[in-house]
Amino acid sequence: xxxxxxxxxxxxxxxxxxxxxxxxxxxxxxxxxxxxxxxxxxxxxxxxxxxxxxxxxxxxxxxxxxxxxxxxxxxxxxxxxxxxxxxxxxxxxxxxxxxxxxxxxxxxxxxxxxxxxxxxxxxxxxxxxxxxxxxxxxxxxxxxxxxxxxxxxxxxxxxxxxxxxxxxxxxxxxxxxxxxxxxxxxxxxxxxxxxxxxxxxxxxxxxxxxxxxxxxxxxxxxxxxxxxxxxxxxxxxxxxxxxxxxxxxxxxxxxxxxxxxxxxxxxxxxxxxxxxxxxxxxxxxxxxxxxxxxxxxxxxxxxxxxxxxxxxxxxx
Amino acid sequence: xxxxxxxxxxxxxxxxxxxxxxxxxxxxxxxxxxxxxxxxxxxxxxxxxxxxxxxxxxxxxxxxxxxxxxxxxxxxxxxxxxxxxxxxxxxxxxxxxxxxxxxxxxxxxxxxxxxxxxxxxxxxxxxxxxxxxxxxxxxxxxxxxxxxxxxxxxxxxxxxxxxxxxxxxxxxxxxxxxxxxxxxxxxxxxxxxxxxxxxxxxxxxxxxxxxxxxxxxxxxxxxxxxxxxxxxxxxxxxxxxxxxxxxxxxxxxxxxxxxxxxxxxxxxxxxxxxxxxxxxxxxxxxxxxxxxxxxxxxxxxxxxxxxxxxxxxxxxxxxxxxxxxxxxxxxxxxxxxxxxxxxxxxxxxxxxxxxxxxxxxxxxxxxxxxxxxxxxxxxxxxxxxxxxxxxxxxxxxxxxxxxxxxxxxxxxxxxxxxxxxxxxxxxxxxxxxxxxxxxxxxxxxxxxxxxxxxxxxxxxxxxxxxxxxxxxxxxxxxxxxxxxxxxxxxxxxxxxxxxxxxxxxxxxxxxxxxxxxxxxxxxxxxxxxxxxxxxxxxxxxxxxxxxxxxxxxxx
Numbered sequence: 039x040x041x042x043x044x045x046x047x048x049x050x051x052x053x054x055x056x057x058x059x060x061x062x063x064x065x066x067x068x069x070x071x072x073x074x075x076x077x078x079x080x081x082x083x084x085x086x087x088x089x090x091x092x093x094x095x096x097x098x099x100x101x102x103x104x105x106x107x108x109x110x111x112x113x114x115x116x117x118x119x120x121x122x123x124x125x126x127x128x129x130x131x132x133x134x135x136x137x138x139x140x141x142x143x144x145x146x147x148x149x150x151x152x153x154x155x156x157x158x159x160x161x162x163x164x165x166x167x168x169x170x171x172x173x174x175x176x177x178x179x180x181x182x183x184x185x186x187x188x189x190x191x192x193x194x195x196x197x198x199x200x201x202x203x204x205x206x207x208x209x210x211x212x213x214x215x216x217x218x219x220x221x222x223x224x225x226x227x228x229x230x231x232x233x234x235x236x237x238x239x240x241x242x243x244x245x246x247x248x249x250x251x252x253x254x255x256x257x258x259x260x261x262x263x264x265x266x267x268x269x270x271x272x273x274x275x276x277x278x279x280x281x282x283x284x285x286x287x288x289x290x291x292x293x294x295x296x297x298x299x300x301x302x303x304x305x306x307x308x309x310x311x312x313x314x315x316x317x318x319x320x321x322x323x324x325x326x327x328x329x330x331x332x333x334x335x336x337x338x339x340x341x342x343x344x345x346x347x348x349x350x351x352x353x354x
Numbered sequence: 355x356x357x358x359x360x361x362x363x364x365x366x367x368x369x370x371x372x373x374x375x376x377x378x379x380x381x382x383x384x385x386x387x388x389x390x391x392x393x394x395x396x397x398x399x400x401x402x403x404x405x406x407x408x409x410x411x412x413x414x415x416x417x418x419x420x421x422x423x424x425x426x427x428x429x430x431x432x433x434x435x436x437x438x439x440x441x442x443x444x445x446x447x448x449x450x451x452x453x454x455x456x457x458x459x460x461x462x463x464x465x466x467x468x469x470x471x472x473x474x475x476x477x478x479x480x481x482x483x484x485x486x487x488x489x490x491x492x493x494x495x496x497x498x499x500x501x502x503x504x505x506x507x508x509x510x511x512x513x514x515x516x517x518x519x520x521x522x523x524x525x526x527x528x529x530x531x532x533x534x535x536x537x538x539x540x541x542x543x544x545x546x547x548x549x550x551x552x553x554x555x556x557x558x559x560x561x562x563x564x565x566x567x568x569x570x571x572x573x574x575x576x577x578x579x580x581x582x583x584x585x586x587x588x589x590x591x592x593x594x595x596x597x598x599x600x601x602x603x604x605x606x607x608x609x610x611x612x613x614x615x616x617x618x619x620x621x622x623x624x625x626x627x628x629x630x631x632x633x634x635x636x637x638x639x640x641x642x643x644x645x646x647x648x649x650x651x652x653x654x655x656x657x658x659x660x661x662x663x664x665x666x667x668x669x670x671x672x673x674x675x676x677x678x679x680x681x682x683x684x685x686x687x688x689x690x691x692x693x694x695x696x697x698x699x700x701x702x703x704x705x706x707x708x709x710x711x712x713x714x715x716x717x718x719x720x721x722x723x724x725x726x727x728x729x730x731x732x733x734x735x736x737x738x739x740x741x742x743x744x745x746x747x748x749x750x751x752x753x754x755x756x757x758x759x760x761x762x763x764x765x766x767x768x769x770x771x772x773x774x775x776x777x778x779x780x781x782x783x784x785x786x787x788x789x790x791x792x793x794x795x796x797x798x799x800x801x802x803x804x805x806x807x808x809x810x811x812x813x814x815x816x817x818x819x820x821x822x823x824x825x826x827x828x829x830x831x832x833x834x835x836x837x838x839x840x841x842x843x844x845x846x847x848x849x850x851x852x853x854x855x856x857x858x859x860x861x862x863x864x865x866x867x868x869x870x871x872x873x874x875x876x877x878x879x880x881x882x883x884x885x886x887x888x889x890x891x892x893x894x895x896x897x898x899x900x901x902x903x904x905x906x907x908x909x
Contacts, residue, residue: 070778070785075422077784080812081505081537081804082420083827084789084820090420093502093556122413123561124577132577188608195616203616204609209405209580209600302604302613304578312411312578312605317781 043338050334054327058111061326062104065319071096072120072317094120107323116327117320121313126324129309136206137305139217141294144225145286148232153279155233156240157272160248161263171241175234186227187300194223204301224301228294239282243275250274277348284340287332396595396888400585402907403598404886406899407610407619411603412581415572416561417542418496420504424624426540427899431583431599433542433566436470436489437535438900441892443702443806445535449473449484449543449567453535456848465530465848472521475590478545479571485520491546493525495555502556505804507812508537530846532853536807540895543567569594569903579603593903595888601899611635620883623898627879629689629754640884645689645877646891649698652690652799654746654762654871657791659821659831661740667725668742669868674718675769676762678711682874685757690874695861696802696810698875700893703808703854705861711872718769727770735770743772744794747787750777755797791821791829799876806894808857811841814864832869 073090076082091097095106110117116126159168178186195203201223202208207216247253248271256266295307306325313321406427414421417429438448445453451471454460460469476484495501496509511528518524527534545565552558563572569589573582580602585594602619604610611631613619615638627635627643635643654676656663663669678692693699694708727735727742735742746762748755756777763773773795778787787793802810811826812818816833818826837860844856865872880898882889888904 068782069787070780070782072781074781074783074785074788076420077788077827078798078800079422079505080801080810080827081507083505083507083812083818083825085825086420086504086506087789089506090502093500118557119413122415123419123557129577136578191609191612196612203613203618204604205602205613205618206579209582209602210403210598299606300609302579302602302606302609304576304603308605309578315779315781 046334046338050331050338053334054330057330058108058323058327059104061323062107062319063100065317065322066100066103068317070317072319075316107320111327116324119313119321120318121316121321126320129321130306130324130328133304133306133309136303137298137307139206140221140224140228140298140303140305143221144228144294145232147225147229148236149283151229152233152236153240153276155237156242157244157267157275159237159241160244161267163245168241171237175238178230178234182296183227183231183294184296184300186230187224187297190223190227191300204303206303224297224303227301228297236279236282239279240275243278244271247271247274277344280343280347281340284336284338284343285333287336287339396906397909400587400594400597402596403600404596404621404902404905404907405580405600405602405619406621406623407602407604407613408623409603409605409607409610409625411578411605412601414561415564416544416555416558417564418492418504418544419502419556419561423896426895426897427601427623427902428581428583429542430568430895430897430900431570431902432564432568432572433544434476434568435539435542436472437539439536439539439805439892439894441890441894443700443894445539445806449476449489461848465532465846466527467524468527469518469522469524472523473590474521476567477588477590478547478567479565479586480545480548482545482547483520484543484545484567486517486523487520488543488546489523490515490517491550492541492543495544495549496541498555500554500556505537507804508534509541530848532845532848533804533807533809536805539805570599573598589903591903595904595906596902599899599902599905614641614881617883620886621889621898622879622881625878627881629687629879632687632689632879635879635881638881641881642884643879643881646880647691647698647700647893648876648878649701649803649893650799650801650876651693651696651698652797652873652876653696654873655796655798656830656868656870657793657795658833658869659791660744660794662742662744662794665725666867667721668727669871671718671721671725671727671769672766672771673711673868673871674714674721675765675771676711676871676873677713677765678873679713681758681761685754685761686874689877689879691877693872693875694865695872696813696864697808697857697861698803698893701803701806701808702850703857705858707858708861708865715765715768722769729770733767733770734772741772742770743774745774745776746795746797747776747778747783747793748797749780749783751779758797788829789820789827791819791831793829797873801896808853809841809845810857810860811845814860814869815841830869832864832867834863834867837863 073087076087095103107117118125119129155171159171162168191203194200202220205220207220253266253270256270295311297303298305298307299311310325313325408424410422410424412425412428414425415428417433434449436448436450437445437453439445447453449472451473452458454468454470456463472486478484493509493512493515496503497506508531511531513526513528515523515525548560548565549555549558569586569591570583571586573584575581580600583599585597604613607625607628610622611627614622656669658664682688682690682692694711695705697704722735727737730736746759748759759775763775766773788796802813813826813828814832814837815826815828816838818824818828819831820827820829821831840856840860844853847853847856880891885908887906887908890901891898892900
């Protein structure tokens with residue numbers, strides 16, 4: 039196990055270095071840059087822009103900028119945002135909780151609903167429920183999330199007045215109930231696509247488990263269908279789901295770009311879009327590295343959990 | 355007429371009436387705007403809260419650091435400048451007790467020596483007294499080599515700053531520069547006693563929790579969501595009348611409008627309600643929706659160093675081939691106002707006698723025929739091996755401008771001109787591509803003025819061509835010796851009538867030379883809840899919140 043972890047750690051470091059070099063190069067090679075936002079200001083002259091570029095160190099050769107950034111990162115300094123001067127870790131920290139709240143809720147909803155729909159679809163194959171679930175999943179996967187978001191706001195906010203149009207809480211309130219009230223619509227909308235994905239995977243995994251010999255044996259022994267499902271099928275069907283959940287860990291934390299925008303949710307997704315829009319290189323690089331670490335971690339955790347759950351798999 | 359600064363002019367009756375007609379109610383109540391609402395029944399103590407919805411997030415709170423328009427709303431509320439500019443473009447005292455000019459001796463006859471008297475009743479939000487030392491510190495910080503300051507134009511000319519007393523300061527200008535007074539209306543004074551202790555003012559804690567002298571104190575910021583300012587009850591002027599001022603960040607314009615409809619925000623700030631929602635917005639109950647003139651103007655901007663555009667005949671033909679009326683009515687829902695110049699029509703310096711544009715495809719064709727641009731086998735005109743073909747760029751993701759491009763592409767094709775559309779993201783578009791004139795043509799909406807001063811040296815002087823090593827943003831690469839001379843003269847002239855003649859002539863020449871094809875002056879569709887009083891637009895500032903201290907809820 040320790041050899042496995044060491045090997046994984048080495049691979050992860052190499053991966054992070056490669057990701058950072060590619061990310062840094064691509065970002066800095068893009069025309070425009072962080073000072074482009076001043077191009078339309080009648081009082082900002084070309085000389086002002088050049089002065090700012092020098093003060094931010096943007097006029098140095100790219101490889102020196104990269105080495106400087108990497109050296110600081112190794113010392114725990116993730117840099118400072120070009121936009122507001124805050125440290126990158128502080129910027130990420132400010133948005134992390136909002137994303138965790140939204141993505142955590144919607145993922146929990148998606149797993150619960152998706153698992154149930156998938157199992158029921160598999161056990162009631164070709165029933166009306168199964169057809170409805172299949173069509174529903176196709177619709178949820180095909181239609182853009184922002185459309186669901188806008189339709190949701192139109193119906194449930196503007197027409198029915200049940201839920202707020204967006205925002206994480208009411209300014210000046212911020213009680214637990216208020217947070218929950220604001221969570222309803224965005225988490226439901228965001229979970230739609232994940233319900234679709236989970237239910238499809240779960241249906242396939244359940245059908246696969248149902249066709250296994252041990253199920254046939256259990257049936258031949260006269261075990262009840264309910265017991266077969268609970269004891270033999272669901273446990274086996276959930277195994278591939280663990281890998282899926284591990285892979286989704288990074289997306290859970292890096293947020294939902296579109297949903298956060300439609301619902302004015304101050305999370306990581308919107309931070310990423312904003313930072314990219316302003317070419318705020320330190321924050322974009324910070325998010326990139328953060329996300330890469332999560333991908334590596336997610337996969338590692340999934341491997342370990344699977345090995346623990348499934349005795350046939352051993353990590354060497 | 356005062357002999358002093360360009361913008362402290364008193365206006366003729368005709369001017370005043372014209373501006374009042376344009377500004378409507380704004381013009382009538384404007385004289386009382388700077389802290390004292392025109393209507394009575396303001397609350398005796400700050401009451402209630404106003405939430406302003408913004409499309410971009412304010413992130414730069416040190417007003418001297420490089421920032422964008424949306425940050426101004428915070429700066430105007432938390433800080434004070436020496437002067438303020440009112441909706442008519444008249445400069446009023448703020449931290450100073452009077453506006454210096456040559457008549458009252460604040461500015462010497464040669465325009466080189468400036469002397470400012472300051473208020474003695476101003477305190478910083480932490481209770482420390484404000485003094486001339488703070489002004490000196492601020493002006494020096496701006497030109498400090500390691501500080502990431504915003505605009506340095508004008509400030510770089512200041513020499514020998516002397517604190518004469520806690521309430522009096524003087525300095526010498528390297529050369530006479532009339533626009534400086536206007537620049538000072540956008541130069542907010544920062545506290546010396548806090549910032550002088552900082553080893554690196556670029557990363558100072560102050561930048562995340564600023565201390566000013568303004569009508570509102572820093573409250574708290576929830577990054578990516580909103581920031582909250584609270585009333586400064588010790589403010590030296592009248593106001594504030596609301597207890598809390600909240601800037602809420604809503605990046606999607608449709609969502610911004612939806613939250614205005616649903617009542618989540620009280621007032622729509624930049625970038626305001628989009629034109630396609632204007633008609634519906636006017637019908638919303640308990641909302642006041644109006645068109646407010648802005649100083650930015652939209653143009654079909656040309657790179658005059660491209661061989662296709664060097665000849666005036668080509669530029670004239672292209673202008674004649676633009677159906678401005680159809681564009682404004684058909685594409686922009688009648689919201690903007692057609693214009694022939696870069697000067698806002700509300701400006702004292704606006705030239706109303708410029709030749710009016712006429713859409714005439716036949717005339718466009720004839721101009722090109724006469725100039726020797728003949729159609730080739732492919733239907734595109736050419737002359738001396740140069741095809742009348744070019745690309746046009748604007749920021750991608752702007753559906754109205756994209757429609758405008760398609761519309762122009764079709765009409766230009768009818769006179770044998772090929773226009774290819776090549777759009778770019780904003781972060782790419784306004785970088786080197788724009789600043790170093792790497793484009794053929796662009797559709798751009800931009801302001802030409804700083805504050806209300808008519809000086810446009812940065813945009814139109816041949817010395818300001820960035821692509822040729824110049825200092826400014828004359829990205830059309832326009833060069834006209836007469837315009838250069840006029841701009842040089844205008845910057846040295848303090849008498850407003852003399853300046854009016856100078857800048858009227860500049861507008862005439864630019865209209866004749868067409869370095870860009872003027873489309874329209876922008877109007878913003880402003881929306882606020884009924885019951886908010888004291889809100890007045892001011893095209894001479896970059897923010898709708900310039901006078902938030904005067905806002906109050908009807909009781």
